[in-house]
Amino acid sequence: MTTEPTMPNEPTMSTEPTKSAGMTHMRREIEEIPLAVARLLDGSGTVLTEAGRGIRERDPQFVVTVARGSSDHAATFMKYAVELTAGLAVASVGPSIASIYGAELRLGGSACLAISQSGKSPDIVAMAETARAGGALTIAITNTADSPLARASDYAIDILAGPERSVAATKTFINSAVAGLGLMAHATGDEALLAALFELPEHFRKAIACDWMTVLSDTIEKQKSLFILGRGPSAAMANEAALKFKETCGMHAEAYSAAEVMHGPLALIGPDFPVLALAARDASEPSVAEAADSLAAKGAPVFVTSALAQRVVRLPHVATGHPLTDPLTLIVSFYMFVEAFARHRGLDPDTPRNLRKVTETV
Template identity: 35%
Template sequence: MSTTPTTPTGHHTRMASEIAEQPEAARRTLDHLLPERDRLRGLFADRRRVLLVARGSSDNAAIYGRYLLEVAAGVPASLAAPSVATHYRARLDLSDTVVVSVSQSGSTTEIVETQEWARSCGAATVGVTNVEGSPLAESADVPLVTQAGPEVAVPATKTYLTQLVALGVLADALGADVAGDLARVPDAVTGLLGHDVSVASEALAAADRVVVSGRGLLLGTALETALKMEETCLRPVRGYSYADLRHGPISVVSEGLLAVLVGSAHGPLAEPMADLVRDLQGRGARVLGLGGTPEFAGLCDVHLAGPDLPETVEPVASIVPAQMMIEQMALRMGLDPDNPRGLNKVTATEFAGTDS
């Protein structure tokens, strides 16, 4: 049984409670979705690529799905621009494509309309949502309904993690062979919930400027960390891929900047993150590291341990320390992480709703 992470004030927020519910949410979602793999394989039988449609946190989950499908399943995948469907009304030949729409509410107008557009262009459709009976689930050829349970806090935590589980099940169905490793995720998350994140949250609350960076399969985790920091703590935070940070923005790194780096403990991109730590520190920045190799951890000024999982499923659990430190960061700044100013569970993008 998981426990609610300790807050610096002793106040148990809904966000903290929902973070603590994630091990069981992951287990329920796996149990519910693994039997859908035969339907997913059948849907993909005469098709060759995947197009992912999402906004907000769901878009960061889709980034993980894209990497996992290409790296582990050998399936070409890309991220859609919903406005191509909803504003430009472009007509594309999607007859060789499975379109995967991701929305925690399943009611985001823009995503539902894009799924319908995709079907009209010849695509088969998969809807990843947390709400049974939602428009996205009802209109998809195969709905993958996650089992996070109702999420009350505005920042997405357990709905985001279970979206990653659902995309892992999809990739497994298409050849990634990650089901056994996904089964290890709930226990890995339980272990992370007991970690002390107070030093990391203090460093973030005191920082004048923050950038977040990750690479490869963990890029989505880095971008979700930056987004949650902006939503919950009302600070402008830039999220970069490792390569994008290297290509120009690194020139603005100087004293007073805190760089949050999300590292992998395994895989071909693990070691370069240690080189990035040295580079950033040489420019005057402090580095807060999440996960990574022992060398990476030893170089960071502040470090939080990541999950002991293979790189392919590591991102499912690696978001948890980030969620915990951001919840505590908000409290240290005198903010309410459950109800960030100006945000709702579903917010408006022009005429359409988009998941927060």
């Protein structure tokens, strides 16, 4: 690993996000994402630098992640980011290994990334403690600075997203992913990645302005289910998008790799089964576009964030100029769509049925 990167100048953030009396918490929190990311990069820059240095000095042989829900989707995103930037294999460890089964893992020579917005779910905390006892360098990524998870870890990165009142996580997901990328930028000395992170607030403002509702709603509202595709880092965004459909819209959605969908799941494809393909500007984009065209040829209504596909409906999207930040603008545009689509269906995205903001699993 090389020397750590220097910090570019922080982008100017002088405009507050739009607010109105009738706005949902979810909508307000999506619009807060640019400011939240700028706050993270500024306020947690020191600990990101220190934790990155800690990883570089420990020189781990592999990485494990511990998380659930949207945080686990951020961990999946980090799996690809770590493997692509540091060349280290990454494995997801089930929190129940520690909390229910009481197993002790031999994790000497590893780094453990534990992600939890509340930082107090007993199973996540237990697994982080077990990882640390097993020899791992433990790093917590959390929105609660003085949480049990932060105290159980060698380094605690406060994502500084601010209060999130909507049950559906949005800005905490984005800030967790950005924190993970910042961590790896410092660990590997990746100046280009760190510079790309400081450009994200402006890209997120543009992503918020992308209108997917006009393009998607008429087709999707007539259906009961859909596929959401991605590949590489954007596969994590597909997982996150599918979860948000279930949470906010009461609609079934299933995430697949654009490669895996061409196997068994292909049997469901037809005129009444829409597909949303989240293609980032990276090495996977041609294959995602090819899969999208193939599914469209079988009669499915397909929507894709790529100009490479020919038989589909193309969605407006924001290119960031870096393959690892590009997927993040896609999910921000999706968040704006799914919040509006939930209201269109007569639902309140802030209060999904059967759910609450913090779930503390054992």
